Amino acid sequence: MFIFIMKSVTKKIRNAFLLVCLGLSSHHVFAQHPNLDITSDDVTSMRAAVESNGLFQQAYLAQKAMLDEQILLPVDVPVPKDGGGGYTHERHKKNYQLMYDAGIVYQITQDKRYANYVRDMLLEYAQLYPTLPPHPKRKIGKQNPGKLFWQSLNEAVWLVYTSQAYDLILPSLSAGEKTTIEEGLFRPIAKFLSVDSPETFNKVHNHGTWTTAAVGMTGYVLGELEWVEQALYGLDKSGKGGFLKQLDELFSPQGYYNEGPYYQRYALMPFVVFAKAIQTNQPERKIFEYRDGIVLKAIDTTIQLSYNKLFFPINDAIKSKGIDTIELVNGVAVAYGLTNDAGLLDIAKQQNQILLTGDGLKVAQALDNKLTQPYQFKSVAFGDGNDGKQGALVIMRQNVNGEQAVLFKPAAQGLGHGHFDKLTWQLYDRGEEIVSDYGAARFLNVEAKFGGRYLPENKSWAKQTVAHNTVVVDETSHFNANVKKGNANHPELLFFDKNDHVVMSSAKIDTAYKGVSLKRTMALINLPTKNNEAPELSFVVDVFDVQSKNKHQYDLPVHYKGHLISTNFELDTQLTNLPVLGKDNGYQHLWLKAQAKPKAGLSQITWLNDNGRFYTSSSIMDGDTSIIFSQIGANDPLFNLRNENAFINRKANAKNHTFVSLIEPHGEYNPSKEFTLEAVSKVNKLSHQKIENIDVIEITLTNNKRYILAYNAQQNIKDKHVNRFSFNGSTYQFDGRFKLFDI
């Protein structure tokens, strides 16, 4: 006891000194425990809330019931042995969750059984930890090793939770117990993750974020503000590394995380948790205002990057991951706690998970009180890179008989989990994928599937260009599938703009292939109706312009989701034998199911999606472009790949080529109610001309209505640029980037 007090006093003096140096007040630093993401004020409200009916009480009772079963079982702190998915790995993961949950239930119930459960486990860890060598399953040279886990990343995650659990039960501990736990566990593990692992700690990378968060939060609990300083500014406190640098570098100014939404939601967790702890302990740092509110922007952007509750599956992404992920549940709760933005409650409602925290309680009570407002999904171009100028991820949305979204991806490579899919796109309608991205080739944690890790086919198929909806030159992938080269180059967003009827964007890249320039312009359109009635017809217009001084083969795949209904040209289908389409770069995984060489004019391909709607892709044909129908599955000895379908427009032996297509949702197939409506496209003719710098696309419908979509995708034109062109004897004019003429 005495020893502890002495230490504490020493620390206090040092901390006071530090605070003076920093010009920071200390009024929160020595507040009562708990004081991280849950404060003692929160606890007071939570204790009251569990006494009255409501979502919070329900969540609490469910959690407590689960925990009550668990704490009857013996504490198990095994000597680390297994890699990811193995017993000791999973057990240590489970332990931090149990300690965290028990800590909260202790605070709410004030029943010491829960605190003792955490204490006993921590004492075992305190005994074990100092004896541990680096983990036996570590991968030397590949991942920084942990001691409890094979990689230090898991160790940091463990500490983020366990420091909070400790904070929650601190008031229940004797001084001797505190000393044993801190000396045996928290000090060694914080040291191990910081000064003993400078590469990770200082790294401006997601692993670094978990590590700095873990050490910083432990610093708050133990009163080691020096650790917090290091967490914020790097080990040398220069600001070249650390949490703030990570906030500067890892997000774009709009809060987009360069690896894409699947990793964004994962990365989000330590940012939000640590920021909240900083806010609690040192509000004067105004961490949520840092970089113009970057943490809140990152949370909101994560939501924006979803469709029908699932994240857009660009790059290495497990496709079933969505907004109900715990990282975003936490993000939404913290953001709501700060902003009281009622739109967030819409998301919280869909997440259907109440956190047992102060913010969780605020969300629960707001939901109980039906304060929910619809969350507003928007059409946005999220600039990529820390400056927001390294290309962009473009989301276009509209509502035409259901929510529609187009993702257009002139984004940067996105590091090691990025795919070679510059300028690719995806289409969503009525809740479903229509033109899709394969996502990652992986069965997460399924041992039989390559140990649950990324499958070999993730590299041989999923990352390759042909696995996406963008141009492949000479059956090779962008940047020759070289990550380094990919990271060093990015597309350029030429424009993004929108009005009531059109959202449009254009981008280019000259570095994906040597000597080939790729430029794509996409528009999501709803046709004007009389008297401003709800729009009925919608299209995606896709103009992909490829230019080269040399001759190449250009392939433009459309990975469509649904059942092929019809084509307006004859198919030469493989009837008794399926050959493989190619040899490498993903082509070795494609069966060649059918091919065709449509006449010059309009080619039309119609498919039926599970959502009961038809989709027709209408393309301008020059008479020398072939269409290939493929299915994934060749060279797949263990059935690792999903057998999905695509059609590929192929222009061989050409220098320049422009692929012009229009994709149109239409009609309804309702076999349950036995009706089928508008199974046939309404597009009758399509033309494209380049008139000086203006692209002119004329769309003629079967009812003879005609529309002209004109745009100017030159680099660097002025906002008020006036465009003029003559077409079929008439003169047209528009300001800015584009106009849809209803003629």
Added chain:
Amino acid sequence: MFIFIMKSVTKKIRNAFLLVCLGLSSHHVFAQHPNLDITSDDVTSMRAAVESNGLFQQAYLAQKAMLDEQILLPVDVPVPKDGGGGYTHERHKKNYQLMYDAGIVYQITQDKRYANYVRDMLLEYAQLYPTLPPHPKRKIGKQNPGKLFWQSLNEAVWLVYTSQAYDLILPSLSAGEKTTIEEGLFRPIAKFLSVDSPETFNKVHNHGTWTTAAVGMTGYVLGELEWVEQALYGLDKSGKGGFLKQLDELFSPQGYYNEGPYYQRYALMPFVVFAKAIQTNQPERKIFEYRDGIVLKAIDTTIQLSYNKLFFPINDAIKSKGIDTIELVNGVAVAYGLTNDAGLLDIAKQQNQILLTGDGLKVAQALDNKLTQPYQFKSVAFGDGNDGKQGALVIMRQNVNGEQAVLFKPAAQGLGHGHFDKLTWQLYDRGEEIVSDYGAARFLNVEAKFGGRYLPENKSWAKQTVAHNTVVVDETSHFNANVKKGNANHPELLFFDKNDHVVMSSAKIDTAYKGVSLKRTMALINLPTKNNEAPELSFVVDVFDVQSKNKHQYDLPVHYKGHLISTNFELDTQLTNLPVLGKDNGYQHLWLKAQAKPKAGLSQITWLNDNGRFYTSSSIMDGDTSIIFSQIGANDPLFNLRNENAFINRKANAKNHTFVSLIEPHGEYNPSKEFTLEAVSKVNKLSHQKIENIDVIEITLTNNKRYILAYNAQQNIKDKHVNRFSFNGSTYQFDGRFKLFDI
């Protein structure tokens, strides 16, 4: 007016005479209109109900709003010209629905505009009908022609609705209008459908039911009780044909309709509608008590033949058809009106559709008052054929972490829409198909897909034996795919029995192939748990015994739904070239994806369904059985087929062979919450022995727990038969058909 009264008096005299002859009272026959499926008493309640909040009011307002738009458009009664799907066909269908709806809204609102709308349309029909020759698109020798429609079936459906519409507006008409309409339309059409089309009218067949219902209902409205007599007993009133004979012949004693649930729900409509009209007009006929309540049984059986709201898709079935179909909405409403069975409200709730009838009102009010009780789905063997002894359709159900169902099909052929799939089975779990049936090859009403009719692949694939989960001998289909032969033969149900842990059934057929006897026994099992906790482990046991004096090739396919995860044997997968598996009888549509010849012992194949659960099929291998992995899609020039997967156990060159398999749901794949549980089967060993007449299956789990399932599938054993056998040195005994021993 005078003329009308005179006629009416004449009729009354004749009718009174008839009634005396029949010993029937007349108190309902001359009740006020309306008096078919909706009575004037119903109307009184409905008028009150639309004044107060509730489901009925909502349904009424929605219906009325729709109708109000329609009646502004000009009446269109075109000269018949088009076949199914064409304009005049669809228009006449739409007209009867509009007249019926307008009739109801007239009764509720008493607003003559609605009655006049029906009147005007009927007057146009009365003018047109007498001028019509047989329909120009009739198919001579194939379908009985109509005049408004290409087949008389549609004409009968039209009249079922239109007679009701007329009944609903009768009070609004002048005598002259009545005469014009009855003389011009109802008398000629009733004559056309009855005395002029005796083959259809007298036919004991679904088309006959629509026709007798149409004529009988028209008879009630026009006071022509003679027509009713003919409808009930056939044109000659001998009882050899007509509605009652149809009730005798077309359903089994349990109310199973021999073509399967997809056609059962369709057939149901005229039975229910006409029975209800009979009940209203002549309650003394006790039609709903006829044949021990066969109409109500048929309604309930239709519900029982569903899983997760969809009908089991045996035979020609569109797979998305389910309990919300209008025929069953009507059936449930009428059944509830008669029985007040609160379990039916559970179904009505899921149907989410309120009828604007007296019964619809009762359902709506009961739902408003929250009287719903859970509907009880049961394990049942539905005897097939009018005597219930022509095989059976067996449904087994249990709840183990979700609702499970096994459909086992030792049923009769089921006429022209039947498939050659004797003894096939299907498995459902957690809302999804696990072992599936292709259903019909058809895109209903999608013109581009073979005019929306049954595709050629319905015959070349969907009906063939290999498209099902049952034994194929020498790559030919049951009965050589001859419908007549199929209809003339049926399997024999050996037994069906159940207890708390096992539902079991066995059946055989010797006529599917010449000289080959097929016998299959299936059990759905949940393993006993300590202290009667909820069961956790469940299995399907499948023993398929094939016997012949000559050598054959025996194929047993499992059409599995999901992604192949692993096999415990090596696969020889086609990597760069997919050959077709066979030449005919469905085999020409299968790509050969991989093959294997597992060692003697246990072969295991695991797949992952979209429901997030793993399924392992464990089979006893003799070292000489090969396994083929196939995908549908060969010889499919227009992409008409779904590319679904199967594995086929193939025993070549054998006289007798017994396929023994165990299918086991296990674990959970949850990539969203990032965990995977029990991805590996718990079955370690499986053995099968035939000890005299007893089949003994031993199941050993990975935790070394052992179970013995013993059964006696001999023909004709006594209920209290005692079975004894020795196994591994112990003696076992059980009564009746089977026992699961926990050893």
